[in-house]
Amino acid sequence: ADIIVVAHGQANDPFWSVVKNGVTKAGEDTGANVEFRSPETFDMVQMSQLIDAAVNQEPDGLVVSIPDADALGPSIQRAVEAGIPVISMNSGSDVAKELGALLHVGQSEFDAGKAAGEKLAEMGGTKGICVNQEVGNVSLDLRCDGFAEGFGQEVTVIPTMNDPTEVQSKVRAALESDPDVDTVLGLGASLVGEPAVEAVKAVGREDVLVASFDLSAGFLQSVADGDAAFAIDQQQFLQGYLPVVFLALNAEYGLVPGGDVPSGPNLVTQEAAAQVIDLSAQGIR
């Protein structure tokens, strides 16, 4: 079977590279011919064109992430009209059915942020910052919004560029200029989580809670060592793996699960961290 995956995150993004690894693994396991495609930046216009390109090749199944239902809707509907089974993953759980997708595998970004916020508030956080390395990327913005809602206290979004040194300096600046800040949530483990831990160390404030979305071996090590609170894992390997398997089975036997599959959120805390470090280093978690 030919299965094409179109995602909004790039192959060199640590999070999405794990999704891609899941896709590849599923291809190997099922014998399906899978392709992973993504635009070069968070670009909904280009992504819709990639979906169109996929539809033109008339694959046996199409997997898409849907961060912007308005922009991607027509292309997805075109796929459905063309008789291609579509499964959505990662984002878009609320619109998947409407657009004609068979089911959704993933986690709502907003809910994940909310779960993290609730946990951090419970751990004693009173004033938080949400470090966003790609402001305007709707799925990242939703994480911060969810965090603000779940946290229930004051939350400031700190926009940064894509550079760990700069992230570290900015987190330091935020902590130094406002001593009340006691909670840091990063939206990416290696790019934000790790430098944030360094920044907290540099200002000498052991009381600051650091949590981060997604996993990286370095950040998990910090969690295991007690330098960071937890990592929010949506087991994105599943988001790549399951839809491909489902579609492969669908192509072969016409099988399809009855409902959405929530892949997360799953908070990785100190106890669990050590076990997943190795898997993370291999790009599986």
Next chain:
Amino acid sequence: MSAENLSQQDERIRAESLATKLMKKPELGAIGGVVLVTLFFLATADSAMFTLSGIMNFMTPAAQLGILGIAAAMLMIGGEFDLSIGSMVAFAGMVFGVFTVNLGLPLIFAIPLTMAFAALIGALNGAIVLRTGLPSFIVTLAGLFILRGASLVGLKLFTGGSTQLRGVRDAVEGDFLAPLFSGDAFTGLFGWLASIGVIDSFKSGAPKVPGIPVEILWFVVIALVATYILVRTPVGNWVFATGGDTNAAKNSGVPVRGVKISLFMLTACAASLVAIITVIDAGSTDARRGFMKEFEAIITAVIGGCLLTGGYGSAIGAFFGAIIFGMVTIGLTYTDFDQDWFQIFLGGMLLLAVVFNNVIRKRVTGER
């Protein structure tokens, strides 16, 4: 005056083949690259790529990029850069979204107002460049950040906190101007062609290609108009002169200030045209629209033969440059290459296409 009236034919000119004459034109320099890239994909890509729907599929992004690229090429010929056009796509998209969704204006007002807004900002860019004498690179770089930030702030303000503004498609539904800026043209024709089986259709009977996406028409028309202006009007001459040597142009009586400001307004308007088309098509806009497009527009112009130093280039070159870029970025999805290799491939193809142009041109014109 000497009484002689030498034969027009100079003995110091060798005969020149038609191929040479054509290749000397910068307009045609980029064609070699298009041919090379096409051949490459014919050999490696899924045959779906060169079906009608496949062609429309890669021409659509090429067209959107090309509209920016042609404007950027004209500005570059005039000796300046505009790094703010990518952000302008987001900003104009936001403004347009607010006009249509929040204020509920019909397109006949929303579009000219958006354009006017953009042109104003373009003129401001130009005025700052001229007034301060700073390089436009740095002035429009500030514009890049400011407009991107303003889009974010504006979107949050008008949507009540989100960075995405939705509902544009509904808002413009049924507007008599909408078909000019969204969807496909010649749908009737294509439906008929499908019904008689000339073009492919889905199982449902709908044609696979419902029509020509309007941006492709805009792209072609803009390329033709820009070429006409550059090659056949006094203004075109002024653009070349201004970019070739601002001082010499000014001393020869070219109104360089006017030329530069108009060009900045032009790029801003091109950006807002792309914004309007993509926003209506997508039905939504967000704060990252047009990210890095300024860069891609410049790439397009350079692939098409424009000199970064100004004074040389063509709109048709940028036209082919955009097609090369669009074909390479979308083409990979039709091949079996792993996505991880995408960037290596993109870089390699760009370089190959440009080197190829160059080799062909030198071979044909006999330059050393």
Next chain:
Amino acid sequence: MSAENLSQQDERIRAESLATKLMKKPELGAIGGVVLVTLFFLATADSAMFTLSGIMNFMTPAAQLGILGIAAAMLMIGGEFDLSIGSMVAFAGMVFGVFTVNLGLPLIFAIPLTMAFAALIGALNGAIVLRTGLPSFIVTLAGLFILRGASLVGLKLFTGGSTQLRGVRDAVEGDFLAPLFSGDAFTGLFGWLASIGVIDSFKSGAPKVPGIPVEILWFVVIALVATYILVRTPVGNWVFATGGDTNAAKNSGVPVRGVKISLFMLTACAASLVAIITVIDAGSTDARRGFMKEFEAIITAVIGGCLLTGGYGSAIGAFFGAIIFGMVTIGLTYTDFDQDWFQIFLGGMLLLAVVFNNVIRKRVTGER
């Protein structure tokens, strides 16, 4: 020759104040901007920004950017661009990581090998530019994509699937060269200063600022060396000549090919120096390191007064340009402004700083 021996003092020269003489130097052009930005933050930012630790905090990213910016400035003076340095940071980081972690080489081999690798690619860039006669913009743009893609492919290959290669810190731990490329310098001095209370310390007694991050020292040293080379050596003269007018320089006997290739090698080496420092500091490297840094490096050089057309600029200018850029990006976090306004602010401050430089310079030198 005429017997006259006119008084050296020409009656057609007016006296010139020291300020004028200084401001005429491009080296000092960017100082005005630094002063302006400093004043702005003194007025608006939390006082923590200008404590010792606050200064180190914004100087660290400024230093990393500045190392690239100075190299980019030299290349720009020589008339070329290198858009591949950002990707080169990722690529050299990957190569360095593989040498230290996978192959377990000590730094004394790993660093020169990484540099040699980078220099080779730089030389290749230069050779392609010279050989094909294409603009370096387009050649190194291909490099940007190719190196970025190669980092991804390489990282996945060497880590078995992850985009992050870790364990570098452990691998270089205890290496005698490590203190040169990571951590802080003068820690003893700072510890002593803290113990006598000259600088702040934590409750634990450790100084708040353990020392000067090594990248800042590299930054200062490179700025000085680059300035010396540009201003005081024949090679510097060749760089200016090559960028000012390649043809005239070649006709005057300047080895322009050698100059250009060396400059491309230099930018590649600067990128790999930054890669080595950041990789050891972070202990890991990933496929997105250095993203957009080529762009920021060019911005830095232009803020510092380099002309995009080549032949004019300075290393000290890029030095101050990097400090302005670092201060502005980090500074806003110290203020009470809404962070959504970050980009608007960044753009506005950049523009203001550069305009201010310009106004000051014109006022002082009396240019029209």
Next chain:
Amino acid sequence: MTRPIIHMESIKKHFGNVIALNGVTFDVTPGECHCLLGDNGAGKSTFIKTMSGVHKPTAGEIFFEGKPLSFDSPREAMEAGIATVFQDLAMIPLMSVTRNFFMGREPTKGRGLTKRLDIDRANEITMEEMRKMGINLRAPDQAVGTLSGGERQTVAIARAVYFGAKVLILDEPTSALGVRQTSNVLSTIARVREQGVGVVFISHNVRHAMAVGDRFTVLNRGQTLGTAVKGEITSAELQDLMAGGQELAQLEGSLGGTI
């Protein structure tokens, strides 16, 4: 004497701390050729640039046809009827000869939206005007950057003459020209002068100046040394003045007085 077209009064021009002109007075009347002479660096080019709107004088007044006036741009000066051949020629190397020739004043045909460059007529005029000056161009679409030094200079002169209206300013127009082209340019000057145009002619060649000049003003180190009328001054005297009163190097072959 008729009323001067342009009268420049005590013009000063400073560049930063360099004083290029320190009070120069000069005028040109219709139908005369007024030669501006002087040593290298005397300020001749700077002076005519203030006349043609390129520089704004630091001090001093300009009267155009009796009215005080200051040109804000070369375009304004051109529209007032001043055509200039600058020493650096003001040409764009990458553009074709025709496009340079008509730069800023392109001939058009059609009207409204179809108004466009009349490229055929432009080519024809260019070839014709160049031929009048003694240069047979190979093709009007050759890039100016590939022309020889003299061919390039001829384009600039032909352009100024073609568009010249009231005043024609020529800054060392014959410096790179061959004998035939030089004699054409000089006779062209004589011709337009007869048509009532005022000509300002800068040259280092005393013979050329004497051949067509009616009045001679000599600049030295940014100041006027004085103005002489034709017939009141000999070649040798003029040459002495131009050299700034300093003796000339001795040459074995000897140049017989005038260089």
Next chain:
Amino acid sequence: MTRPIIHMESIKKHFGNVIALNGVTFDVTPGECHCLLGDNGAGKSTFIKTMSGVHKPTAGEIFFEGKPLSFDSPREAMEAGIATVFQDLAMIPLMSVTRNFFMGREPTKGRGLTKRLDIDRANEITMEEMRKMGINLRAPDQAVGTLSGGERQTVAIARAVYFGAKVLILDEPTSALGVRQTSNVLSTIARVREQGVGVVFISHNVRHAMAVGDRFTVLNRGQTLGTAVKGEITSAELQDLMAGGQELAQLEGSLGGTI
């Protein structure tokens, strides 16, 4: 006659479809000044550019001191002892006079890592050499772009003379110079020639050519019209040849034969 330093045999040079040189033969011996004359666009500059390594000839042979040779770059020609003043001067407007003067051949002091530009000596030499040519520079660090046309040309000449070794090629060196500077340049040519340097001198001024030339070669439309030795030819004949045998325009003031 002594053996020529450079002998160029049947040189052809094409630019795309333009034939600039169509078989030119030329040589220069030590201690002579060989003038290259001809109409605008005859190919003089192109010819000397093939001599100084800028262009590679399309066909033809170059012998340097008897050995067949082809320079791959101007630097090689320079190292072989050929110094050239190009018609476009080959100077960088944004750089200072001194830096232009020594471009590519900078004087240094110190050794090893402390080897650096000897900027003081360079400044001194520049000022001194310029003064010898009759130009008193205001300051050696003035940008060349702000010099007057003649000042700029003088820098190029002074540079070539200062570094000149075996052959000195001057392409219309005096075109923008004042009378004093011209006489200095001509006497400089006479001086270096006496020192055994071979000089190639291009000029449109018959008087200048006659004053210093030993032999005269005239080019016309890319071909040699012939070579004459001093004394065998009169000014008027030479001028006729230079004009390509076409009659000159008539001037009311008349130029008395030679322009």
